[in-house]
Amino acid sequence: MITEFLKENAVEAAFIQKDENCRYISGFTGSDSYLFLTAEEAYLLTDSRYTEQAREEAAGFAVVDCAGKLADTVALLMKKHHAVRLGVESVLSYRMYLAFHEKMPEAVFSFCDADRLRQIKSEEEIAKIAEACRISDEGFRRIVPLIRKGRTEAELRTALECAMMEAGSEGKSFDTIVASGWRSAYPHGTATKKVIEEGDLVTFDFGAIYEGYHSDITRTVAVGQITEQQRFLYDSVLDCVLHIESLLKAGERACDVDRKARDFLKGKGLDRYFTHALGHSVGLEIHETPVLAPRDKTILRAGMIETIEPGVYIPGIGGVRIEDTAAIQDDGILILTKFPKDFLCV
Numbered sequence: 001m002i003t004e005f006l007k008e009n010a011v012e013a014a015f016i017q018k019d020e021n022c023r024y025i026s027g028f029t030g031s032d033s034y035l036f037l038t039a040e041e042a043y044l045l046t047d048s049r050y051t052e053q054a055r056e057e058a059a060g061f062a063v064v065d066c067a068g069k070l071a072d073t074v075a076l077l078m079k080k081h082h083a084v085r086l087g088v089e090s091v092l093s094y095r096m097y098l099a100f101h102e103k104m105p106e107a108v109f110s111f112c113d114a115d116r117l118r119q120i121k122s123e124e125e126i127a128k129i130a131e132a133c134r135i136s137d138e139g140f141r142r143i144v145p146l147i148r149k150g151r152t153e154a155e156l157r158t159a160l161e162c163a164m165m166e167a168g169s170e171g172k173s174f175d176t177i178v179a180s181g182w183r184s185a186y187p188h189g190t191a192t193k194k195v196i197e198e199g200d201l202v203t204f205d206f207g208a209i210y211e212g213y214h215s216d217i218t219r220t221v222a223v224g225q226i227t228e229q230q231r232f233l234y235d236s237v238l239d240c241v242l243h244i245e246s247l248l249k250a251g252e253r254a255c256d257v258d259r260k261a262r263d264f265l266k267g268k269g270l271d272r273y274f275t276h277a278l279g280h281s282v283g284l285e286i287h288e289t290p291v292l293a294p295r296d297k298t299i300l301r302a303g304m305i306e307t308i309e310p311g312v313y314i315p316g317i318g319g320v321r322i323e324d325t326a327a328i329q330d331d332g333i334l335i336l337t338k339f340p341k342d343f344l345c346v
């Protein structure tokens with residue numbers, strides 16, 4: 001994997017700093033550490049807090065204690081391996097670049113996208129994501145009886161996050177979204193003190209983490225009597241999700257899948273209210289590539305994970321989003337988030 005990665009990027013060495021990429025490539029689960037990869041040898045650069053853990057977890061990696069001198073260490077390794085071209089990730093800070101440049105002025109830097117290595121998930125990874133999805137399903141199941149008028153969004157957020165932790169989550173994937181009534185027109189409305197009222201649509205967008213892997217799910221629940229227009233929004237978004245889930249499979253281009261969702265909602269007169277991408281991949285990070293968006297021309301392949309999350313948001317009225325996390329297969333998809341999507345009124 002490493003030799004090919006270096007070759008593809010036309011570099012003799014690569015400096016990897018994103019925690020998720022370090023974990024994926026080496027197995028090391030700590031932070032504040034880096035990988036220095038060459039065709040001959042792979043190094044894990046860390047400090048005294050992590051050397052023991054690194055030796056245990058990162059089999060096959062030479063563990064180096066940089067003792068706070070990262071740029072010196074990298075310069076030394078570049079020299080040792082006669083490397084000139086160094087691949088770096090887009091997260092490399094300008095400050096770190098300057099430090100590197102000072103210690104090895106002859107080095108030629110180029111960006112390399114190590115995230116792409118993680119696009120196709122193994123069976124083992126898919127099983128971990130499925131478990132994260134099971135945990136978030138279970139958390140939501142436990143708090144549905146608590147959803148009623150008079151409660152605040154923040155109370156439900158806390159209850160949901162606690163329920164997911166009790167069900168086995170290592171943490172929350174992201175700031176849980178609970179957006180009710182007019183606030184449901186905010187696609188990313190994190191929970192506030194707003195009180196849930198009769199006639200509100202309430203959108204919950206949340207995720208769990210299992211062995212480092214995330215889940216991502218959204219459900220929208222009606223509280224009491226809602227209007228015909230609100231019900232129309234719900235049914236349209238649900239039909240859109242079901243439509244996309246029925247046609248999604250390996251071989252489709254990411255942008256085409258997004259287009260099909262937009263076309264579907266256009267048929268309902270709602271496309272202009274669908275203001276974000278249809279989906280994204282999920283793994284060690286909550287947002288990964290490829291994304292189901294107009295700009296992404298990637299051909300989807302078996303083993304990729306994608307969310308399917310169309311939504312419509314009408315300012316002043318409210319919105320609906322429904323989201324599943326699914327694994328792409330040759331002949332269809334395996335939906336990993338199993339909480340029912342049927343209209344739910346409490």
Ligand code: ZN
Nearest residue numbers: 205206216217
């Ligand atoms: Zn989500």
Ligand code: ZN
Nearest residue numbers: 216307309323
């Ligand atoms: Zn999502």
